[in-house]
Amino acid sequence: MxxxxxxxxxxxxxxxxxxxxxxxxxxxxxxxxxxxxxxxxxxxxxxxxxxxxxxxxxxxxxxxxxxxxxxxxxxxxxxxxxxxxxxxxxxxxxxxxxxxxxxxxxxxxxxxxxxxxxxxxxxxxxxxxxxxxxxxxxxxxxxxxxxxxxxxxxxxxxxxxxxxxxxxxxxxxxxxxxxxxxxxxxxxxxxxxxxxxxxxxxxxxxxxxxTKAELLAGAGTLVRTPDAEVLGRALAAAGVSCSAVDGGLRTDATPDLVGRVALGAGVPLTELRSGDGAGLEDMFLELTSDTQREGAAA
Amino acid sequence: MTATTVQPTTLPTTATARERKVVPPIGMGRIVGVELRKMFDTRAGFWMLMSIAILSVLATGAAILFAPDADIDFELFGSAIGVPMSVILPMIAILSVTGEYTQRTGLTTYTMIPRRGRTIAAKGIAAVLVGVVSMFVALGIGALGNILGSAIVGVPTDWNISVTEFSQIVLAQVLGMTIGFMLGVLLRSSAAAIVTYFVYSLVLPGLLMLLAGLQSWFADIQPWVDFNMATSRLFDQTMTGEYWAQLGTSGLIWLVAPLAVGLALVMRSEVK
Incomplete structure (x- = not known):
């Protein structure tokens, strides 16, 4: 120890x-x-x-x-x-x-x-x-x-x-x-x-x-859809805040909840998964970006 | 950025912690043995050691070839061999210390033995052992040269180095080695320590001589503060009580004080 x-x-x-x-x-x-x-x-x-x-x-x-x-x-x-x-x-x-x-x-x-x-x-x-x-x-x-x-x-x-x-x-x-x-x-x-x-x-x-499981689980949900704007409004209406990422949305809610909201709003999804480490990775990249010589490569 | 600390709720420990075992302490003898080994387990170290023997043989050969026949005696061989020894022995002492820093092996050495003073002390003991043994090897080679040389030129073999004289020469060589050791501890860099050693042994005596010639007050105190002068007497003079005292005072200035500073630095400094 x-x-x-x-x-x-x-x-x-x-x-x-x-x-x-x-x-x-x-x-x-x-x-x-x-x-x-x-x-x-x-x-x-x-x-x-x-x-x-x-x-x-x-x-x-x-x-x-x-x-x-x-x-x-x-x-x-x-x-x-x-x-x-x-x-x-x-x-x-x-x-x-x-x-x-x-x-x-x-x-x-x-x-x-x-x-x-x-x-x-x-x-x-x-x-x-x-x-x-x-x-x-x-x-x-x-x-x-x-x-x-x-x-x-x-x-x-x-x-x-x-x-x-x-x-x-x-x-x-x-x-x-x-x-x-x-x-x-x-x-x-x-x-x-x-x-x-x-x-x-x-x-x-x-x-x-x-623990690795906890840090990775804390990463929320990543969802991709052609109608990101519609889904974003539907999620907001359901009281779930989200942020736009490349071709989709990230939210703290569970994939289960996001799926239900999307179904209710009639939005087709191309991808729905837990954020696996995306949160950890974002945090890590943010840490790195300050010292990175390549500038905003992150 | 806010710290997102997730407190572990349950600990899925897969095994119980291992028992603390009884650990044998590291004895000083073992450290000295390891340090002796480290002096000679690289090519550089091995040839450094070999060069003691090789240069002793070369110096003996040169003495037989070039010295006038009448001068062929044990003292001649003693001083011929003494010159290369007084250069190589301090180098061995310097590198045994600075290698830990220049080669960065200190990272391993000081994590195996966290009390750094023990390692440094072991290096000091190992250096003195090497110095004394080398001097006996040189004595043997010089003796062979004396027998061979006197036979070749046809003069009686003259054993004109007494036990006292030989002991003094060994002491002088060991002191020279200790100066190298001190510089290694103080500077912790091979290049810096070697250069400083040559400045100390080759440049400094001339400068002090010059100073003594120009300033009479310095001429008076020089024997008490000039360690080079004090040690050089060990080679060829009968030591009087005053000479020993002067060896002591100048040694305090040039050896003991800087070694103490160096040791304090070694204990405190970061090992990178």
């Missing part, structure tokens, strides 16, 4: 992490979602003691990370898969972790097996690794101490679709055995695929959190 409370980190006048509070629970994969520069990595670095917090706390099963005597056995951490000495081999990097944590030698091969790095690949120097291979190596290093908690920053970065599915299964299995997983991503899709709970951060603040 990871408990983050009122965590704040300021750099001069800039607040990178602003009063962040959330919990990542055992048995669940918690996705930490936010655009680039939202404060995800800073929050994670504070959790593991690499960056001091200005105020607030981040506890792992009630203890500060820096007070753990041999944290590798309790918390697996992957912050940046590229932060490895380019001249070391993959096997050597795992061996250093195995020795530091005081683990049996066999763990290195077990981990290489687990993340599907072949002996040849493990014998290569990390400078010759693809980003996907570095991520696999980083996951292996995080898991080598058989921890209860995983903190992974953008672990799916650089993985191909098969790799993302592999990671999803791995993390789901880890959570099902009672582990706690916190992983960050700037891609909504990745988080949707992997996470059970979602915490959304933007400009250093938490903007939404809940």
């Amino acid at each position: 990871i408990t983050v409370e009122s965590l704040t980190r300021k750099y001069g006048g800039f607040t990178a992490v602003d009063d962040v509070t959330f919990t990542a629970r055992p048995g669940r994969v918690t996705g930490f979602l936010g655009p680039n520069g939202a404060g995800k990595s800073t929050t994670m670095r504070i959790m593991v003691g690499l960056t001091p917090a200005t105020s607030g706390s981040a506890l792992i099963d009630g203890a500060r990370f820096v007070d753990l005597t041999n944290p590798g056995h309790e918390v697996g951490v992957l912050l940046d898969a590229s932060a490895q000495h380019a001249g070391r081999t993959g096997r050597e990097i795992l061996t250093i972790a195995q020795r530091t944590m005081g683990l049996p030698k066999g763990r290195v091969d077990e981990m290489l097996d687990l993340v599907s790095l072949t002996p040849q690949e493990a014998g290569r120097r990390v400078r010759n690794y693809s980003l996907g291979m570095r991520q696999r190596l980083g996951i292996a290093a995080a898991l080598i101490g058989d921890p209860r908690v995983l903190i992974l920053d953008e672990p799916a970065n650089g993985l191909d679709p098969a790799g993302i599915r592999w990671m999803r299964d791995l993390l789901r299995d880890f959570a099902q055995r009672g582990g706690t997983v916190l992983l960050s991503s700037h891609l909504l899709h990745e988080i949707e695929v992997i996470a059970d709970d979602i915490v959304v951060i933007g400009h250093g603040r938490i903007v939404a959190q809940g």
